[in-house]
Amino acid sequence: KTIAVVGCxxxxxxxxLGVDKGPIHLVEAGLITRLEELGWRVLFDGHxxxxxxxxxxxxxxxxxxxxxxxxxxxxxxxxxxxxxxxNGQLPVTLGGDHSLAMGTISGTLSSYPDACVIWxxxxxxxxxxxxxxxxxxxxxxxxxxxxxxxxxxxxxxxxPLLRPERLVYIGLRDLDAGEKRILRENNIKAxxxxxxxxxxxxxxxxxxxxxxxxxxxxxxxxxxxxDALDPSVAPSTGTPVRGGLTFREGxxxxxxxxxxxxxxxxxxxxxxxxxADPESVRQTVAVxxxxxxxxxxx
Ligand SMILES: CN[C@](CCCC[B-](O)(O)O)(CCN1CCCCC1)C(=O)O
Ligand SMILES: [Mn+2]
Ligand SMILES: [Mn+2]
Ligand SMILES: [Mn+2]
Numbered sequence: 001k002t003i004a005v006v007g008c009x010x011x012x013x014x015x016x017l018g019v020d021k022g023p024i025h026l027v028e029a030g031l032i033t034r035l036e037e038l039g040w041r042v043l044f045d046g047h048x049x050x051x052x053x054x055x056x057x058x059x060x061x062x063x064x065x066x067x068x069x070x071x072x073x074x075x076x077x078x079x080x081x082x083x084x085x086x087n088g089q090l091p092v093t094l095g096g097d098h099s100l101a102m103g104t105i106s107g108t109l110s111s112y113p114d115a116c117v118i119w120x121x122x123x124x125x126x127x128x129x130x131x132x133x134x135x136x137x138x139x140x141x142x143x144x145x146x147x148x149x150x151x152x153x154x155x156x157x158x159x160p161l162l163r164p165e166r167l168v169y170i171g172l173r174d175l176d177a178g179e180k181r182i183l184r185e186n187n188i189k190a191x192x193x194x195x196x197x198x199x200x201x202x203x204x205x206x207x208x209x210x211x212x213x214x215x216x217x218x219x220x221x222x223x224x225x226x227d228a229l230d231p232s233v234a235p236s237t238g239t240p241v242r243g244g245l246t247f248r249e250g251x252x253x254x255x256x257x258x259x260x261x262x263x264x265x266x267x268x269x270x271x272x273x274x275x276a277d278p279e280s281v282r283q284t285v286a287v288x289x290x291x292x293x294x295x296x297x298x
Pocket of ligand 4: 014097098138237238239270
């Protein structure tokens with residue numbers, strides 16, 4: 001099978017400079033060669049240029065920051081990822097901030113409507129325009145994918161293709177009040193770090209898969225935010241939160257998902273190579289590469 005590496009140098013979903021440089025660092029760390037050494041054919045259709053998409057003027061809509069730019073970029077990503085999936089390839093999207101998942105998961109669901117989503121993150125990224133406090137859209141993609149909250153014309157292209165019972169979280173530990181309410185109201189399954197401690201990562205992954213993929217017959221889209229890992233493991237990221245996944249727990253999730261043979265799309269998000277000292281940046285990039293390779297059979 002062929003992997004399509006989609007470099008998405010994009011930072012509009014959050015305020016910190018540098019996360020748009022994530023893809024180039026991941027590729028320059030040798031990711032493509034490592035994937036080829038695993039036996040994959042790898043298409044690298046380059047780092048997408050999003051500057052031309054940026055709206056001339058993009059004033060906030062309510063609290064939402066860079067709303068038109070984020071929407072247009074995500075719509076473009078949805079088309080790119082959807083095309084790769086339709087061509088029978090496995091898209092590996094390198095971020096860039098996590099707002100991009102609005103595009104990647106839309107792309108996957110357009111071809112695999114019954115796909116399930118495993119969202120590995122310290123955060124739920126499920127704020128609506130009403131519940132967000134920051135207005136940073138990287139804290140909101142899941143709400144758009146589920147069709148929650150007030151409709152925003154600029155986001156009319158996002159179809160509510162994701163069903164709550166097809167979504168499961170691993171690694172949560174920093175949610176806004178509104179997000180906790182949304183998870184409860186929609187009966188969304190979440191394995192926070194408390195459950196990871198209580199049951200161990202092996203049981204957590206089994207329970208997560210039992211919830212969204214009970215017969216192990218549905219395609220899986222894995223959306224991995226490196227801030228799910230403990231900051232000691234992946235320090236160079238925009239919204240670090242203490243008490244995260246160990247290096248091995250992060251890799252176990254990826255290895256276990258590979259073992260299902262059901263992975264159809266992968267996102268590796270929020271590596272920001274400008275937020276730490278060179279050694280910490282190198283470490284964060286190396287972990288990102290390693291997680292991708294583990295999800296693809298290493
Ligand atoms: C928890 N929600 C946050 C973070 C979203 C992180 C996005 B991700 O892609 O990295 O997961 C944080 C909101 N808080 C900021 C500090 C003050 C309280 C609210 C938000 O901005 O919505
Ligand atoms: Mn995230
Ligand atoms: Mn996060
Ligand atoms: Mn982030």
